[in-house]
Amino acid sequence: xxxxxxxxxxxxxIACPLLKDRVFCNLPKDALAxxxxxxxxxxxxxxxxxxxxxxxxxxxxxLCTGRVKLFGAAASGKSVxxxxxxxxxxxxxxxxxxxxxxxxxxxxxxxxxxNFIRRDAFLGFLRQHxxxxxxxAEMLSQIYYATCQEIRYLGLAGSAVxxxxxxxxxxxxxxxxxDAAPDRRTLTLTHEEIAAMIGTSRETVSRLVTAFKRKHxxxxxxxSLLLTNKKALEELVxx
Amino acid sequence: xxxxxxxxxxxxxIACPLLKDRVFCNLPKDALAxxxxxxxxxxxxxxxxxxxxxxxxxxxxxLCTGRVKLFGAAASGKSVxxxxxxxxxxxxxxxxxxxxxxxxxxxxxxxxxxNFIRRDAFLGFLRQHxxxxxxxAEMLSQIYYATCQEIRYLGLAGSAVxxxxxxxxxxxxxxxxxDAAPDRRTLTLTHEEIAAMIGTSRETVSRLVTAFKRKHxxxxxxxSLLLTNKKALEELVxx
DNA sequence: CCTCCGCTGTGACGCTCGTCACACCACGCC
DNA sequence: GGCGTGGTGTGACGAGCGTCACAGCGGAGG
Numbered sequence: 001x002x003x004x005x006x007x008x009x010x011x012x013x014i015a016c017p018l019l020k021d022r023v024f025c026n027l028p029k030d031a032l033a034x035x036x037x038x039x040x041x042x043x044x045x046x047x048x049x050x051x052x053x054x055x056x057x058x059x060x061x062x063l064c065t066g067r068v069k070l071f072g073a074a075a076s077g078k079s080v081x082x083x084x085x086x087x088x089x090x091x092x093x094x095x096x097x098x099x100x101x102x103x104x105x106x107x108x109x110x111x112x113x114x115n116f117i118r119r120d121a122f123l124g125f126l127r128q129h130x131x132x133x134x135x136x137a138e139m140l141s142q143i144y145y146a147t148c149q150e151i152r153y154l155g156l157a158g159s160a161v162x163x164x165x166x167x168x169x170x171x172x173x174x175x176x177x178x179d180a181a182p183d184r185r186t187l188t189l190t191h192e193e194i195a196a197m198i199g200t201s202r203e204t205v206s207r208l209v210t211a212f213k214r215k216h217x218x219x220x221x222x223x224s225l226l227l228t229n230k231k232a233l234e235e236l237v238x239x
Numbered sequence: 240x241x242x243x244x245x246x247x248x249x250x251x252x253i254a255c256p257l258l259k260d261r262v263f264c265n266l267p268k269d270a271l272a273x274x275x276x277x278x279x280x281x282x283x284x285x286x287x288x289x290x291x292x293x294x295x296x297x298x299x300x301x302l303c304t305g306r307v308k309l310f311g312a313a314a315s316g317k318s319v320x321x322x323x324x325x326x327x328x329x330x331x332x333x334x335x336x337x338x339x340x341x342x343x344x345x346x347x348x349x350x351x352x353x354n355f356i357r358r359d360a361f362l363g364f365l366r367q368h369x370x371x372x373x374x375x376a377e378m379l380s381q382i383y384y385a386t387c388q389e390i391r392y393l394g395l396a397g398s399a400v401x402x403x404x405x406x407x408x409x410x411x412x413x414x415x416x417x418d419a420a421p422d423r424r425t426l427t428l429t430h431e432e433i434a435a436m437i438g439t440s441r442e443t444v445s446r447l448v449t450a451f452k453r454k455h456x457x458x459x460x461x462x463s464l465l466l467t468n469k470k471a472l473e474e475l476v477x478x
Numbered sequence: 479c480c481t482c483c484g485c486t487g488t489g490a491c492g493c494t495c496g497t498c499a500c501a502c503c504a505c506g507c508c
Numbered sequence: 509g510g511c512g513t514g515g516t517g518t519g520a521c522g523a524g525c526g527t528c529a530c531a532g533c534g535g536a537g538g
Binding site for chain 3: 398399439442446
Binding site for chain 3: 192202
């Protein structure tokens with residue numbers, strides 16, 4: 001496939017090791033080269049929208065750096081965050097494969113570099129490389145699992161406290177500093193966004209944060225979060 | 240792969256055209272034969288449990304006839320139905336591919352005939368047939384979309400009426416009799432199950448049914464449902 | 479420095495809907 | 509037939525949380 005960037009595209013991808021090492025690792029060399037040839041790298045500022053719910057699928061984005069929130073909105077103004085994609089993840093995959101409209105809107109949370117791969121090129125690539133297709137199926141499973149998690153927030157929790165406690169426990173520890181402070185998390189979402197993740201209102205999240213701080217379940221300084229009483233949080237989840 | 244059934248398995252699958260015609264259609268002959276060789280057919284009564292949330296994945300089931308409900312349960316006793324798989328669909332796929340525990344419990348709603356394919360055999364088959372892997376990716380997309388629908392029920396609806404109206408509109412018209420009575424549906428779920436699908440309580444569903452009947456939005460005789468005022472239902476959804 | 483804007487805290491109010499409780503019905507089964 | 513069991517209707521009650529309203533605050537940008 002021809003891109004307006006020509007060789008630079010490949011250079012870009014070499015500068016972005018995630019594409020090879022994390023997303024399509026273990027693929028044969030020629031397959032990776034083929035992938036490089038059809039992907040176009042670009043950077044997006046905070047707030048940029050990669051695609052909108054209901055649009056015809058144009059292709060997939062592979063995130064090199066940054067985070068993207070995937071959400072759906074209702075006519076009423078309500079919205080739910082389905083999941084937040086991290087660096088190394090792929091977005092737009094289900095729509096691109098099934099040719100149905102994007103099921104969510106993708107909005108960039110922090111400056112992001114991503115490789116875009118057009119639908120036809122991507123499908124052609126998968127048809128050539130059966131092992132890549134299998135890899136893609138695994139990724140879809142990942143995405144699906146994340147979505148199931150979301151259903152547990154929305155459907156299986158009895159109260160807002162339970163949802164919030166579960167949300168805190170589900171936060172992934174920041175990479176690298178893992179074992180030094182195992183209960184340290186980084187929380188870069190606004191209350192509004194947390195509310196959209198766990199299915200309550202912004203005000204409720206606000207109240208929950210202060211309540212949890214008062215009960216010494218968490219400590220919060222800026223975006224640095226400390227789970228000071230994991231046990232108690234787990235009990236709240238199983239209540 | 241050897242199954243205890245030998246040739247009978249193949250016979251079974253010939254007697255069950257869904258496997259070939261609907262699930263893995265358009266695959267080359269030899270691929271289909273390979274699939275037959277590794278699948279084992281069986282029938283399950285109503286209430287049978289194919290697998291349980293949290294179990295290690297053993298493999299996938301391809302439904303020939305019947306319907307299976309896939310649900311998750313909380314410690315509190317609450318449960319949410321993620322989706323209901325119809326004849327022709329495949330279940331257990333995400334877990335089998337990703338080797339994570341089953342994310343839901345699968346319970347048979349009506350007498351069901353299904354082909355079971357063991358994990359290792361299935362993965363081996365996919366590795367051999369790249370086009371089948373792509374097909375599988377598409378199926379995963381379908382499953383994912385169904386799950387997103389569920390999120391809309393649980394998260395984006397403002398009230399129980401809205402959820403229920405959306406639920407009614409989402410019901411698929413029974414195959415065959417399609418255009419004769421386009422607003423006719425069949426509803427074989429209990430109120431309890433409907434409640435688990437849309438995320439409310441059984442009593443609320445009961446009340447909604449009677450309220451909708453009184454307002455002449457629906458007519459209900461046995462399992463036969465008539466949407467007598469689709470317009471009004473659609474307005475309730477967009478409220 | 480001042481201004482605006484987006485994010486956050488918190489009070490008051492009231493509506494929805496979940497819960498409990500019970501009655502009724504249609505079955506399948508002994 | 510009598511009985512149990514699973515599904516259904518419906519009333520009463522009240523807690524939870526969504527909504528509205530407003531105030532404080534910090535950072536970006538002129």
